[in-house]
Amino acid sequence: MKKSIIFLSGILLTLNSCSDFLTEEPLSEITQNQYFTSPNHAYAAVNQLYRGGIQDLTYAASAYNGPKLMSGGYMSGFFDNPNYKGQEQFIVQSQSLSLNAQTSAGYLDGIWDPCYRAIARANFAIENIPLTPGLNDNEKKQLLAEAYFFRAFNYFYLVKYFGDVPLIIDTNQEDIYVARSSSKLVYEQMITDLTYASVEGDLNDLPMPKNNFRISKGTVNTLLADVYLHMSGFPVQENKYAEAATTARKIINSGNYRLIQNGNTTTNSAYNVMRTSDSEDEYMYQVEYMSGIATNGWMATYSFPTGAVSWPGNIFKFAITCEVFLPRPELLAIYDSTEDIRIQEKQFFHSQLTYDYSNSSGTNTETRNFPKMPYLWFDQNALFTSGQQDKDFKIYRYAEVLLIAAEAIAKTEGVTAEARGYLAQVRSRASLTGKTVEVVSNELAALSPNQFIEEVWKERLREFPLEFKIWEDMQRTRKIMRTNINNRGVISFIDIIGATNTWGNIFQAKDLLYPLSANEIQRNPNLIQNEGY
C-alpha cells in the first residue's frame, strides 16, 4: 500500500510540471506581432482595402432596401421605395426631412462603420508597409499609394454625409475618444494623401480595367479632382477650382481614357455598354463583382417592380423584385425625350418587358408594362439564368472627369472652348438627333459662366441618375432642381434651403448633413451632434 502512495505521489508531481499549459497559440489566425514580416503580408493588407469600406455601400444585401449609397437619392426627394419603406424608417424620415439620430441609428452606422473600418485598416497598412522587410522601394510606394487612396476615399464619403468627423490617421488605441475635426482639416488630409499617391506612388496611368482592376494614377486623380470640387463648394467653400481643373486636365491630357461611343443600334448605345460591360476605358473606379466569388446580391432585382416575380412563366431566378429606387416623375422630367438617348426605353430606364414562356397551352408571349425603372441594373443573365448579379458597380466614369473639368474651368477661367468641349462630349453622346460635339459646344458659347455651370449640373443629373451623385451635388451647390412634367428637359435651380422636396416638405440647413448616429455619440462622449438634430 505504501508503494502505491509513493507511485501516486509521483503521478501528482509529473502532472504539476506542465508550465505553459495555459498559453494560447491560435492556429487559424496570426497574432499581430507575427505580422508584416514578409512582403505578402503588406500586399494582403492593401488588398483588403478593395473590399469592406466604401465598397460595402454599393452592396445590395437586401431585396427590400438598396445599398447605402442610395440614401442620398431618398434625401433628395427624387427617388422612392414605395413598397417597403413602411419597414425602413430611414426612407420615410428622408422623405419627411425628419432624419432621426436615434431611430435611424442602425442605418447611419451602416454608412459610418465601413468607412472607419477601412480607414483603420488603411492606417494599419500605412504604418507597417515602410517597416516590412523584403519590399523594394517601388513596391512600398505603390502599396502606400493604394492605402493612401483608400483612406482619402473613405474620409471623402464621411465628410460628405456627416460634415466634421474625427480625423484618425494612426493606429494608436490609447485615446479612442476622438473629437470631430473640421471638414476643412479632413479635406486637407485627403489632399495630402492623394497628392502623395498621385505624385510619389508610381502608379500606372490607365483605366482601372486595364490596370488589373487596381487603383491607377487616373483613379487617384479623379478622386482628387472631385475632392477639390467638393472642398470648393458648401460647406467648406475653400476655393480649389483651379486645382480641380489642373488635376482633371492631367487625366484628360494623358489620352488614356475615353468615353464609350454609341454603336449602331439602340441596344449598342454607350449606356447599354455601360450596363453590360465591365471593361471599358471610361471606367476610373469600379467596385468589382464576380460570380462565384462576390456577387452583388439583389442589385439586378431593383430593375423590376414588386410582384414581377409572379408574372406567368416563372421567368425570374430571384424570388423578390421591387421598386427600391423608383424615380419620381419630377426626376424623369429632366430629360427631353425628343433629344436625349438616355431617357429612351431600355437605356437608363425601362418600363416594359416582353418575353416568351411555355406552359401546357404551348408557347405564349407576354408583355408587361410598369412605371419607369432603372435599366442600368438590368442584368439579363442574373435575372433570367444564373441568379447571380456579377456586374461591377461604377463609382467614377471618365464622363465625370470631363464634367468636373468643365465646371472647374468655367469657375476659374470662364466659359472657354475647352470647358465647352468637355461638357459637349458628354452631351453630344446622348443626343438622339445626332448633334456633334461642335454643334453642342457652339450652342453653349453664349452662356455666362454661371449659366454654363448650371448646364454642367444639368448634365450631371442626366448622366448619373443611377450613380448616386444627386444628393452630393445638392449638398455642395445648395441648389435643388425644378422640372416641369409638361415641359420635359427644362431644368432650373433654386436655393435648397426653404425649398420643398417632391413630398411637399421644406429643406432646412440642417437637412444638408446627416445626423451622427446616436449610437456613436453614446460610445464617444467627445462627439457633438450636428446642429438641428
Added chain:
Amino acid sequence: MNIQKKKSDFHRLCKSQLTLLCSAFIFLFSMASFGQNILISGEVLDAKNNTLPGVNVLVKGTTIGTSTDLDGKFQISVPNESSELEFSSLGFLTNVRRVGQSTTINIVLTEDSQELEEVVVVGYGVQRKSDVTGAIGKITSKEILENPSFNALESMRGKVSGVNVFTNSGSPSGSNRVVIRGVGTINSSSNPLYVVDGVAMQDFQFLNPNDIESMEVLKDASSTAIYGARGANGVILVTTKRGNKSDKITVAYDTYVSFGQLRKQMDVLDSNQLLQVIKTGYENAPKYNDYQPGAAPVLTTNDPRLFDANGQPLYNTNWQEEATRTAVSQNHQISIQQGGEKSSVGAFLNFTDSQGIMLNSYMKRINAKFAYDVKPKEWFDFGINMLVNRTNENAVEEDGGGQSPRRTMIEMPSIFPVKYPDGSWSNSLGTTDNFGFEGMANPVHVLQTQERLRNRTQIFGNAALTFHILPGLDLKTQFGVDNQYRNYKDYWPTDLVNISSPNGFAQIANEQNMYWQQETFLTFNKDLGENHRINSVLGLSWQENNFERSSSATRGFSDNFFKYNNMGAAITPDPPTSFADSWAMNSYFVRTGYTYKDRYLTTFTARMDGSSRFGAQNKYAFFPSLGLGWIASKEDFFVNNLKFINQLKFRTSYGLTGNSEIGTYRSLATIASGTALINGERAPASYSNRLPNSDLKWEKTSQFDIGFDLSMFKDRVSLEFDYYYKSTTDLLLDRPVPHSTGFTSVLDNIGEVSNRGLDIMISTVNIETKDFSWNSSLNLNFNKNRIEKLGTNNEDIEPGPFWVSGSQTILRVGESLGSFYGFTRLGTWGTDEAAEAALVNQIPGEAKRSTTKSILGSGLPDWTGSFINKLRYKNFDFIIDFQFVKGGEILQQFFHSTQDRTGYGSGLVETLTDAWTEQNQNTMIQQIRNGPISGQSSELDSHWVSDGSYLRLNSISFGYNFPDAFLEKSGLNRLRIYSTLNNAWVLNAKSFRGFDPEGSSQGGNQWGQNMFFFQYPRPTTLTFGLNVSF
C-alpha cells in the same frame, strides 16, 4: 373540412387505444383477486408505546391489505399460516411477520433513521443529505422516465425548484434551454455545466435519458464553488447506471411508442378570404397611390391552373396540415446488470427514433453504454464507464427569418395546391393573374426535398482508480474523455424558390472535438468521536479541449442527382474553410464539511482555476464559498415540544463562482486572413480583426442563499424554501467603442447583472393508505433580473437582432435582460385625424405609433412553476402535471408579415375580419392595402407584444404495475404498462396568435427568450410504454 377529419382520426386513435388499454387493465386486475381464510387482528405501536394509526398492513405477495385505525388496531384475513404480513408506514422501518399459529399479532415499528442518512451526489463525492449546506435539487431515474422523451432535460421541467427548462422548439432535436436561478450573463453561455460521472459533457441533449440513474442540480455557491470558473450558471451532476449492487442479474427491457400531432393550428386566411384581402387591397390602392382614376389594379382570377371557369379557386390548401404529420416515435432500451462481491457490470443498449411533426424531420439515436466496477484488492477499486452515442438527424431550419417551412406553412397562399395535376410542385410565383406574391417554395416541397443531415458520434467515458489509503482516507484519480465527431451534410435543390433556386446548394462540414480531463483528489470522510464528522476533498484538475472544423460548399448544379455525394459536379464552389482552436484549464480545489452533534453544519469550498482563454495578467482566479446549516429539529426544544415537526433545517451560504464560456483567443490581437476579389480572382487579404485586451478575465458571480427545509406530520408535508441574490460582475461584454476606431467593440469585463429570487417546493402526502395514495408537489420559482451597470457610462447596448426597426432588443441599466425595444402602437389613425396623420406622411387607416422607441417587455418570466399530483390506487398510478408561467412577454415577430402587411403572401385571418375600415375605426389592425402595389407600414411596435403567461397541462400519465403474484408466476421482477399524454392543453393570453407561448427563433442566448419569427410547433404526444425486468 379536411383538417377536422384528420383531427378526429387522431382522437379516435387515442380513444380506441385507451379503451384497449383499460380493458387490459381490468382483466388483469380481476385475475389478481383471491379468496380469504384466517382472520388476524392486532395492534401497532411505536418504540415509545404510542399507538400508530394509518399503518399499511399487507399480505406479502398479494394485493390483500388494510391499514390500522385511529387506535392503531387492524384486522385482516390471510390465506394460510405461511402467509407473511408486511407493516409499513412513512418514516418507519418496514416490518415483516410470518402469521404462524397466532391470530393476534402486535407489532412495534422503529423509526427509520435511514431516511435522514440519504446521500446526495455533490462535486467530487457524496455527502449525507443531512450534512449538506448547499441548495441542491434532485431528480431520479424514475421521475425522468415518467415523461418519455428524447432528451432528459425535457423530463426535468418543473421537477426541480429554481430550474427553468425552456422548450423553445417542438423539433425532435430542439435543444431545451436550461436556466438555473436566472440569466447572469450577456455574452457568455448561460447554460449550466453538465458533469456526467465526473466528466464535463458537451451536447448533453443527446445523452440517452434511459441511462441516467439520477441528476443533481447544484444551485447555490456552497455547492457550485467547487466548479469555480464554470459554476456560475449552476451545475447539473449526472450519475449514470452501472452494475447491480447486490449479487444478482437483472435484465430489463423498456420501450415506448408515441404519436405526436400539431396541438392547434394558427388561424390563417383560406382561399376566399385571401382573395378578398387582395381585392380589398387593390380597391384601396388609390388611397395610397396617385393613380389616375380608373387605373387602379383589378384582381383577376382567370389562371386555369388555379381557378375554375367561374373564377372560383380550385384549391383551398391547409398548409399547416400538409406540412405536418402524425409523428410516430419509438424507443427501445435493453439493460443487463450484474453484481457480485468483487465486481459488477452493466451493459445498456438503446435505440430511439424520434420523429418530428413537420414532414421528414427526425432524430435517431443508437446508444451503447458499458460500466464495469471491480475491487481486486481491499485497498483498491477500479471503475470504467464507456458510452458510444450516434445520432442521425434531419433538421428543420429554425433560426432567424427566411422562407423556411415553419414560415411558409403559415404564409403560403392556400390557393395553390401542393402539386399541380401534372405532378409539378407549386410555388407562389408564375400565375397569369396579377398577384404580387413574394417568392416562396411551398413548405411540403421544401420538407420533402431539402436535406439538412446532422450526424454526430460521441465517444464518452472515464476510468477511475480509488485507493483506500487509511480508513476514511481515499485517493481517487480519474481520466475522462468526451470525443465528438459531427458530420453535417446539406443539399438544397435547384427548384426551391427563394431558398436555393436556381443554383442549388450542397455543403459538407466535419467537426471534431476532443475534450479530456484528468483529476486526482483525496477524500477524507470520517466520524471523529460521537459529535464530530468531517467530509473533505482536496484535488487538482487538468482539462483540455481541441476543436477543428472543415467545410466545403458549392452551388451551380445542373440537376439534383448528385447532392453532397459529388460536389465536383457543380460549377461555382465556395472557397473551402477550416478552423481550429483549443483551450485548457488547470485547477485546484478543496472542500471541507464539518458537522457537530449532527446538527451544526459548515462547509468551506474553494477552487483556484486557470484558463487559457483569459488575458496574460489574469490566467488564475480564486473562487471560495462558505455554507452554514443548523438542523433545529434536533434541538431538545423541538424534540420535546414541537413533535409534529420531524425536520427543520436552516441553511445559508455565500460564495463566488465564475463564467469563462467565451470564445478562444479573445484577449489577443490577431490578424484575420481571407481573400478579396481583385481582377476577377481571389487575392490574399488580411486585416486586424480585434482590439486586444490582455486584462480579460472571468465573469464573477457572488451568490447569497438562505433557506430552510421543513417537514412535518411524519413527512406528510414538506417545504423547501430558498431566497437567493446573485450578482454577476465583470460581465464579459463587448464594450462598445467608438466605431471611428475601425472596430465596434472590445471584449471587456464591464457591467453587472443581478438576479434575485425565490425557490419554493411544497410536497404533501394528502392521502396514504394501503390501497390509495395521493401526493402533490407545488414548485414555484420567482426570479427578477436586472442590469445594474453597463459599459463605462452605463450606455445602452443594442445587441440585435437587426431587421425591421433596428435592434429589436436593448440592454439598459435598470431593466431586465432580453428586453424588447420598439415603438408603441397607439391605435390606427381615424378619419378625423387625417391632418395629424399627414404630418407624418400617413393617412387614416394606418398604424398610429409613438415617435420614440421604448422597452415593450421582456421575454424572461417572473414566475414559473409546476403543480404535479400523483395518485395510486392499488397497482394503478396516475400523474397529472401542470406547468405555468406568470409575467414576461412574447414578441410576436411574425406579425410583421402575417398582419402588418398583406398581399405578399397569406396571413392571419384578422387582417380581414378586424381590419380598419371607415365603419370599424376602433381597431389596432391597419386598413388592408396591397403591399406590392401600395407599400406597407410595418415597424416593430407594442402591438406585436403579448403577455407571456400561460398554464399548460404538461402531462397526464396512467400506469399499471402488475402484481407480485403475477410476476412470481411469470418469473418477472417487474412489469409495468403505461400511457402518457403530453402537452395536451395550454391556456395563454388571447393576444397571442402563435402555436406555443414558450419559444424563441432568434438563435442562441444573447437575445433572451420568447421572441420568434415563426415556430416549430410543439406537438401533443400520446405515448404507450412498457417496462419489464427479470
